[in-house]
Amino acid sequence: MKFTELNLKPQILKALKQLGYRELTPIQEKTFPYIIAGKDMIALAETGSGKTAACGIPIVQSVDTAKNQIQTLVMVPTRELALQYVSAISDVAKFTHVTPFAVYGGFPIEIQKAKLSHGVNILIATPGRLIDLLRNSPLNLSQVQTFILDEADEMLNMGFITDIEFIISCLIHEHQTLLFSATMPKEIKHLAKKYLKNPITLELNVDQIAPQSLCHQFQQTTGGRKLGSLLQYIKDTKPTQAIIFCNSRRNCENLFDKLKKEIDSVDIIHGGMEQSRRSSLFNRFKKKQLKTIVATGIASRGLDFSHVTHVINYDFPDSPLAYTHRSGRTARMGRKGTAVTFFSNHDLHTLKTIIKNNNIDPVWLSAEPQLDNIKKQKNSRRRFNTSRKRPSKKTNRRR
Numbered sequence: 110m111k112f113t114e115l116n117l118k119p120q121i122l123k124a125l126k127q128l129g130y131r132e133l134t135p136i137q138e139k140t141f142p143y144i145i146a147g148k149d150m151i152a153l154a155e156t157g158s159g160k161t162a163a164c165g166i167p168i169v170q171s172v173d174t175a176k177n178q179i180q181t182l183v184m185v186p187t188r189e190l191a192l193q194y195v196s197a198i199s200d201v202a203k204f205t206h207v208t209p210f211a212v213y214g215g216f217p218i219e220i221q222k223a224k225l226s227h228g229v230n231i232l233i234a235t236p237g238r239l240i241d242l243l244r245n246s247p248l249n250l251s252q253v254q255t256f257i258l259d260e261a262d263e264m265l266n267m268g269f270i271t272d273i274e275f276i277i278s279c280l281i282h283e284h285q286t287l288l289f290s291a292t293m294p295k296e297i298k299h300l301a302k303k304y305l306k307n308p309i310t311l312e313l314n315v316d317q318i319a320p321q322s323l324c325h326q327f328q329q330t331t332g333g334r335k336l337g338s339l340l341q342y343i344k345d346t347k348p349t350q351a352i353i354f355c356n357s358r359r360n361c362e363n364l365f366d367k368l369k370k371e372i373d374s375v376d377i378i379h380g381g382m383e384q385s386r387r388s389s390l391f392n393r394f395k396k397k398q399l400k401t402i403v404a405t406g407i408a409s410r411g412l413d414f415s416h417v418t419h420v421i422n423y424d425f426p427d428s429p430l431a432y433t434h435r436s437g438r439t440a441r442m443g444r445k446g447t448a449v450t451f452f453s454n455h456d457l458h459t460l461k462t463i464i465k466n467n468n469i470d471p472v473w474l475s476a477e478p479q480l481d482n483i484k485k486q487k488n489s490r491r492r493f494n495t496s497r498k499r500p501s502k503k504t505n506r507r508r
Contacts, residue, residue, distance in 0.1 A: 110138050117170055120204035125166070128200055134159035139311050141167055144255075144287065149308040151288045151301050160289050164257050165198045168231060171255070174206040177228035178252040182280075184234060184273065186263045188213040188384060189391055194233045194259070207231065214238045215384030222246050236264070236272035243279060253284055261290035261297050263434070270296060277304050291433060323440035325467075326449040327460070328474035335451055336364075339423060340371055342449060342474075343401075348419035350394070353403045354435050356424040364423060365403045374400035406431055415444065422450035429463045449474070 110133050112125050133141065136152060137159050143150050144167040152160070168181045185191050195211035202209060209231040212221045218241060225232075225248060234242075242248045256277070258264070264273055277286075286305050290297055301308060330338045343351070353368075355361040358379045365377040376390055376399055393399045397416055406426070417439045426432040432450070439446030452460050461480040464471055 112166075115141065117166070118205065121166065121169060121201060124201050124203045124205075127203070130162070134163070136160060136311070137163045137166070140164075143309050143311075144168070144285075145171065147254075147285045149286045149305040151290075151293075151305065151308050151310045153290060153293055153310075153312045160259065161194055161197045162201070164259070164287065164289070165194075165201050168255055168257075169198060169202045169205060169207050172205075172207045172230045174230070176252065177230075179229055179232045179250060180252055181231045181255045181257065182234070182250060182253045183231065183257040183259060184236060184239070184264070184276065185259050186235065186267050186269060188215060188235060189387065190260065191233050191235055192388065192391060198231055198233070202231075209233065212238045212242060213384075214241075215387075218242070218245075236269045236276065239276060240272060243276075250279055251282060253280055253282075255285045255287065256280055257287045257289070259289045261288050261300070262292045262294060262430075265294060265296050266430075270300065273300070291437075292430060322445045323436060324445070324447045324472060325436070325464075325469045326447060326472045326474055328449065328451055329453065329476065329478060330451050331453060335423070336367060338451060339421065342421070343372060346419065346447075348400070348447075350397065350399075350417045351401045351419040351421055352417060352435075352438050353401065353421040353423050354406060354426075355403065356406060356427060358405055360424055361403050361405050368401070368403065372401065375403065376401075377403045379405040406435065418446055420446070420448040422448070425450065425452050425456040425459070426463070429459065429466045432463045433467060454478075 112122060112130055112133065117125075140150065140152055140163045144164065152163070164183070172180050183194060185194055191211040191213045195209050198207075198209040207230050208228060210221075210224055210229040211233040212225075213235040214237050218238070221238075221242070225242070225246070243250075258273065264270060286308075288297070288301055288305065288308070328338060328342070339353070353364065355364055358381055361377055361379050365375065368375050376393075378387055378390055390399070390402070394402055395416075403423075420436050420439045422432070422435060426435060436448035439448060450460075457478055457480060460478075463469065464480070
């Protein structure tokens with residue numbers, strides 16, 4: 110379906126045309142009528158499927174600009190995602206009088222209070238900063254018509270569920286609730302059951318969390334050879350833009366120190382950096398002034414750039430879900446992308462789960478490991494170790 114077939118305001122259609130948006134993604138096509146109709150909804154969708162625009166377009170359409178009040182509240186888990194969200198909505202609302210604004214920690218709260226006092230229609234917020242504003246400012250949510258909880262599973266992982274429940278408890282009037290999530294753990298199901306009213310549930314691409322346009326490459330290596338393997342991969346593939354993930358801030362900094370001596374246009378981002386520097390890097394990367402970012406996993410949800418061609422898991426993801434979130438930074442909105450993951454023998458069990466859970470057709474850059482034999486090998490080792498311990502016990506009893 111084309112956007113021109115929807116009954117959108119001319120100003121929104123003008124903005125979408127300028128953005129190059131012609132046809133709706135599957136999630137946009139499925140969710141649009143329910144959002145416009147004011148229905149509560151749970152939407153499960155792959156990372157990069159167009160969830161932000163799926164929300165952004167109908168909520169901009171629904172805003173009554175005659176009311177200088179917050180009519181839509183959007184909750185997101187990270188500062189970067191808040192910035193990305195408000196940027197996307199601003200693009201859609203460019204030729205309207207709709208005012209979107211984002212509040213998040215690491216930025217002077219007094220400036221945010223001043224902006225809110227002048228009137229905001231769509232508020233995007235991280236949980237902690239919104240609670241600060243609710244407790245320490247005259248922030249008024251009484252006119253909120255639509256509450257959007259985005260990346261709900263990541264909210265759970267980051268320990269925000271209690272904060273989310275407190276915020277929902279402040280919305281005591283009738284309103285629409287939209288819940289977006291890549292996965293649906295039991296805690297999120299409980300949240301949805303408790304707060305959503307007869308929600309429409311849309312399960313899009315649940316059996317294939319990873320985008321179809323994403324090529325999954327895997328290379329086995331060892332600790333001593335991993336840096337060399339990474340540099341050789343970059344030299345051979347010449348990524349247009351790449352995000353390289355590490356599992357900790359320290360690993361991130363160590364790798365960055367080595368990479369900046371070997372390649373050009375590289376920088377680093379992690380949760381411990383000042384917000385001003387993170388925002389500056391975010392903008393440079395979005396404008397393609399920077400080719401490579403070394404990042405921790407906590408940044409994987411906020412970094413949302415259409416130009417990323419490669420995601421590189423330098424450190425092996427600590428869970429299948431972490432792999433999904435990281436790899437979802439590329440191949441967004443139907444574009445092609447590549448996720449390459451370095452692994453060792455220690456990672457084979459999780460690697461097998463990642464491939465199975467995401468229905469991945471792997472491309473092996475090294476010899477293909479025998480994943481089907483992992484369980485059998487573990488059982489064999491267990492029997493072997495047991496047989497060695499028993500004689501020792503008998504010997505001790507004789508002594």
